[in-house]
Amino acid sequence: MNNSAQRKKLSRDFYLCDGLVAAEKLLGKILVHNSPDGLTAGRIVELEAYMGESDRGCHAYGGRRTERTEIMYAEGGHAYVYLIYGMYNCMNVIVGGEDIPHCIFLRALEPVEGIALMKKRRGTDKLQNLCSGPGKLCIAMGIDKSLYGADLCGNRLWIEDDECKPEIIRGRRINIDYAGEDADRDWRFAVKGSQFLSAKI
DNA sequence: GTGAAGATTAACT
DNA sequence: GTTAATCTTCACA
Numbered sequence: 001m002n003n004s005a006q007r008k009k010l011s012r013d014f015y016l017c018d019g020l021v022a023a024e025k026l027l028g029k030i031l032v033h034n035s036p037d038g039l040t041a042g043r044i045v046e047l048e049a050y051m052g053e054s055d056r057g058c059h060a061y062g063g064r065r066t067e068r069t070e071i072m073y074a075e076g077g078h079a080y081v082y083l084i085y086g087m088y089n090c091m092n093v094i095v096g097g098e099d100i101p102h103c104i105f106l107r108a109l110e111p112v113e114g115i116a117l118m119k120k121r122r123g124t125d126k127l128q129n130l131c132s133g134p135g136k137l138c139i140a141m142g143i144d145k146s147l148y149g150a151d152l153c154g155n156r157l158w159i160e161d162d163e164c165k166p167e168i169i170r171g172r173r174i175n176i177d178y179a180g181e182d183a184d185r186d187w188r189f190a191v192k193g194s195q196f197l198s199a200k201i
Numbered sequence: 202g203t204g205a206a207g208a209t210t211a212a213c214t
Numbered sequence: 215g216t217t218a219a220t221c222t223t224c225a226c227a
Contacts, residue, residue, distance in 0.1 A: 082222085084209060084222090085219080086222065087219065136209090198209095203225105205225090206224090207222095209219105212219105213215105
């Protein structure tokens, strides 16, 4: 990959669509975080779609609307950050219109910018190990709960399009066995052949 | 107020 | 393959 292609920040319109449509469109895009320590960016190479009230794997399943999930009911283009297992942050992109709690769970990134900073935050020099998992990418990008509800159309955290069109593969989602039959749905998307995935599909 | 579970990771055997 | 680390959130009383 090189940086010769022009990169454009995605506008609000991009996020105002169905979760599965958004998932395919977001794959291959570049997540950028302008943190106090410096700027980091990574290409989205793996993600999962969570389809709102009808999806047993989704935090908003059954119309649950709590302090934590409140941001999922806002219109698309916001960040949903939460702590899992008391140790790791996970980041989601809210998509769909107001009151439609679809979201895109980011599972892996390919480091693009600020790689030295990512290595420092992660404490490793291995490029493939920097962002190859939901918890890891949040550490590398410096994403924490202060970014809960951040507007992706703002100037702290956003997503860019460099018109890269990756080949997409799909598989079942990971580690949501409690979701019953919804756990088997092919709602995980990844860039074929990427060296930076969290697990093989 | 109390208790149980979790969209993970790293270090084990 | 299994398990510990670790704490917020949610459901219930």
